[in-house]
Amino acid sequence: MSTTATMTQEEALKRLEAIAGPADAQVDGDAIRVAPGTAEQIAEVLRFANENGLSVVPTGGGSKLGWGNRVTPEIFLAMKRMNAVREHAWQDLTCTVEAGCAWAAMVLELAQHGQMVALDPLWPDRATVGGVVATNDSGTLRVRYGGLRDLVIGMTIVLADGTIAKSGGKVVKNVAGYDLHKLMTGSFGTLGVITEVNFRLHPVEQRTEEWTVEGDTETLSALMMRVLGSTMQVSAMQLRGLHRESSDRLDIRFCGSADCLARHREELKAIAGNLAVAAAGNDVWSARGRLIDNAEGRDGLVFKATMLPGQISEAHKRLAAWGGETICVTQACGIMTAAMLDGYTYAEQLIGELRESLRASGASVTILRVPETMRGEIDVWDCRADSLPLMREIKRRFDPNRVLNPGRFVGGI
């Protein structure tokens, strides 16, 4: 932002320094990075940006800034100063956390009373609560505990015009008013800035056993569907596919009492038949993060595909048949993360085919990382929902001047 119609960067910096303090407003390349310390300061920053037509990208750990369409803002709103676990009402199984709190820091604090937010997002050391919620990330626990829609029970947000609003509350069961927090979850910071989140909590799983089964895609997918349809207490299950290896892996984590785990083990071995069932390695559940890190190092393409559990087998086979170097890991609830590490010439074609084959069931393919060589050539969202006009209208009502993350989200929202 060298200049805008109304204001030079120097003038803007002065204003932002006055709001957040000189140490917390600095020039960062073409943008200004400002780190407010309170919701009121955030409101002031947004009001200032809104009145002067300056675009704002809120950011936590910055781990997912590349997701969605690229935005080059005039202001980065850093949430790092708002990083406290405000309240852990452990007897009520709820907590209130500021958006800038690193996920792992929250995990540590909640673990003191044997509790957790039942979600394992990417890069917990860096990712913040606000960023995880804004991108609706979820991991291996999703199959048992659901997603953020089921875990977030309240929120404080700041709108582009500086309005500070709350929705939901600190109780799990609550149907008073519209659930703005559901609208904010997964909205990629296009409607408001999340400053505080209330979660419902679960007890940390006390006993678990983890198994990895090796076999071909078809056989493992069938096994996965059987386990999914069983009464076994599954806390995580994922199918991993690796280019250059002839077989896939199915990882399963059971939880429950010692007796229960012992029986699940026998049941699994019985239905697995001739397949080798071995204790899972320590690192299988972080496969998704490693896959993306790997793609980062090699400028690869990463996408998230969602599908029905019954479509996982076909999606894995399509990817394997592609011929390039790929890695993928798919949660049994139907969320695949895949990396294409070379040969992008046909990437667009593959993604097009995958989108086409999944679309009938409402499934989707969203590109999380576009290789430098392909920038601008591919539609990362491919949202064809007939509700897009309504989504645009919601955006217009919340952020009429398009200050927050302009263009980052579906349909250019």
Add this chain to the structure above:
Amino acid sequence: MLAPKQIDELRAAVGDGGLITAESQLQTYECDGLTNFRVLPGAVVLPRTAEEVQAVVRTCARHRIPFVSRGAGTGLSGGALPAAGGVVISLARMNRILEVDIANRYVLVEPGVINAQVTQRVAADEYFYAPDPSSQSVCTIGGNVAENSGGAHCLKYGFTVTHTLALEVVLPNGEMAHFGAAALDAPGYDLAGVFVGSEGTLGVATKVTLRIVRRPEEVQTLLAAFETPSAAGQAVSDIIAAGMLPSALEIMDTLAIEAAEAAVHAHYPMCGGLLLVELDGPREEVETLMREVRAIATKNRASEIRVAQSDAERALIWKGRKAAFAAMGRISPNYIVQDGVIPRTALPRVLEQIEQMSSAVKLRVANVFHAGDGNLHPLVLYDRAIEGQEEIALDLSYRILNLCVDNGGSITGEHGVGKEKQQALGYMFSEPDLQTMQLVRCAFDPENLSNPDKVFPRPRLCGDKPGPYTPHPLEKAGVAEIF
């Protein structure tokens, strides 16, 4: 009153057999489960397809006629109360289960399908539909979606929103839109998440994709009798603190037990606070945890502990619990059902205050609650025949809601705000909170036609121009006031 031309258009939309205009028949629709509010609609339509719903809504949008959609009319907050002279869209005839996909664990239904029918349909495959409001044998999925209904088992399984994967919706302007998908995380805003629980104010759902859940291997239900509800509440806290997540944790006080006994003879032990604990899951797991629950109940001095020995016994226990509201008619001429939520640790304090408040005005309050998630259903008992008593009872019931808010809770856990609790919503949320919710309303329904004048404390208009205040044309004309 609807003009003859408007009536003709509605008839064209749904056919002769789908339109009701005779006053005697309209009276059937003048209220829902909150019977002290009654309003006569101008017409009732009974569409059979989403296209017919769309044609009706288009007619309403064209003529600015307010409309209210309605399922079985079992709601307890007046959500299906008609708009005066407006149109009621009854979805009772749209009652088909369109698709069942066991492997992918979902069903696609029309909004008039009855809650319990979903479970019946998938029971042979060992699946069930989890949300189980007490009215589940008659209430519809469309109504459940509008209210984000819960039930006794939502402690473990979540609410209607947890189980709603996708929706087909006729928007208030008559356009049709699809929210979400059977597959998770459809790109875009989570409109299904916002729509569920919006109490019919954002449009009419015409198809619903519901998640179904594998039936657990083992279910065990325990009854434990305590001297007071607070003692039962302490046992609940200890169960939670032990890291358990039962599928249900319910408490009933003496009055509620008496009423339920009188109504269905559930053979409950007579006591001050009856605790019902249901555990489900793999057999060994349930057995292990049930031993722990027994130990906790004993430690908290339960005078009697009983585990249901058969499915029939368990069914009877639940029948008594689910009949508790209606059973109040056996012990009191009139009663008000309330629906507040508190953090469960506030339970003893709040119960004591309710007790004080009720004895101060000399009215009895029965308590039935989903103790696991702090959802109280205080039932204020009174006699309408005694002059002035209804007002005192209503005032008491609202003060109990405020008490819930003061203790960090909510004015409604599952019944909705509707017509009944609009003022209480203003007590719970600040003006900026309500203004922000109104932005959602205005994006969906700028003309304020879909279930108008519900939920929010004051009528509001959608000024189209954001930014500096400009008076709305209706306001300038003195027709309405913007707050």
